[in-house]
Amino acid sequence: MVDVQALAATLDGAVRDVRAVPKLTDAAPFDVPTAYAVQRELIEHRIRRGERFSGVKMGFTSRAKMVQMGVDDVIWGLLTDGMQAGETADLSNLIHPRIEPEIVYLIGREVRSVAEVESAVAGVAVGFEILDSRYEDFKFTLPDVIADNASAALYGFGAWHEPRDLSNVGLLMEIDGRPVQTGSSAAILGDPARSLRAAARLALGAGMTLEPGWVVLAGAATAAVPLPKDAHVRVTGAGLGGAEVTTR
Numbered sequence: 001m002v003d004v005q006a007l008a009a010t011l012d013g014a015v016r017d018v019r020a021v022p023k024l025t026d027a028a029p030f031d032v033p034t035a036y037a038v039q040r041e042l043i044e045h046r047i048r049r050g051e052r053f054s055g056v057k058m059g060f061t062s063r064a065k066m067v068q069m070g071v072d073d074v075i076w077g078l079l080t081d082g083m084q085a086g087e088t089a090d091l092s093n094l095i096h097p098r099i100e101p102e103i104v105y106l107i108g109r110e111v112r113s114v115a116e117v118e119s120a121v122a123g124v125a126v127g128f129e130i131l132d133s134r135y136e137d138f139k140f141t142l143p144d145v146i147a148d149n150a151s152a153a154l155y156g157f158g159a160w161h162e163p164r165d166l167s168n169v170g171l172l173m174e175i176d177g178r179p180v181q182t183g184s185s186a187a188i189l190g191d192p193a194r195s196l197r198a199a200a201r202l203a204l205g206a207g208m209t210l211e212p213g214w215v216v217l218a219g220a221a222t223a224a225v226p227l228p229k230d231a232h233v234r235v236t237g238a239g240l241g242g243a244e245v246t247t248r
């Protein structure tokens with residue numbers, strides 16, 4: 001029997017000390033439901049420090065990542081307002097950050113069923129997610145990464161646009177003006193709307209609802225790339241404008 005509170009405290013300590021730890025399953029294996037219990041307790045540390053829930057992030061939404069991890073379903077993590085990046089992101093609080101482009105949904109009203117999630121979307125935007133695994137060498141098993149809140153660290157997004165078909169949006173990520181990733185939103189489960197529905201399903205399954213004002217990060221359409229200090233990152237989505245962050 002693993003100690004959920006102790007595992008969450010280990011990961012929270014890694015976040016606060018900016019220090020990678022051995023993956024939790026090295027000490028004792030645990031299953032996916034236990035991993036989500038650790039994740040929830042990990043987020044509760046932030047909530048107790050005064051942060052507020054601001055949305056959810058989806059992971060392993062691309063076929064390549066599912067195959068790599070040997071899984072056949074997506075994972076999710078919880079976001080707080082403390083994770084929202086401003087114009088600049090201070091990387092001194094992160095261990096080994098990586099960045100990936102995102103499609104972002106803004107939830108306009110409480111979502112009580114999967115069937116209503118698309119009609120509850122109030123806006124769509126292009127954005128980015130900064131990942132930071134709390135594990136040494138960014139290496140983990142499926143339960144480890146779920147417990148670690150799907151490597152969530154920081155996120156941001158550009159201007160909101162009217163909801164629309166996002167099944168094939170061209171995405172470009174540039175660092176200091178150099179293209180580092182290009183892709184299509186079609187890499188997100190064939191259509192990021194599927195990821196949105198999965199977010200509603202997983203939230204409801206965990207006894208939560210997607211709330212008005214929350215964001216849903218639909219998951220990576222490209223690989224994440226290492227994020228250096230003193231860099232300017234711009235993510236552009238065809239018809240969706242851009243999202244930018246400067247690191248220090």
Ligand SMILES: O=C(O)C/C=C/C(=O)C(=O)O
Pocket residue numbers: 058059060061062065129131133145150151218219220
């Ligand atoms: O690869 C990780 O560190 C876990 C997170 C994955 C995603 O956020 C994703 O697949 O989009």
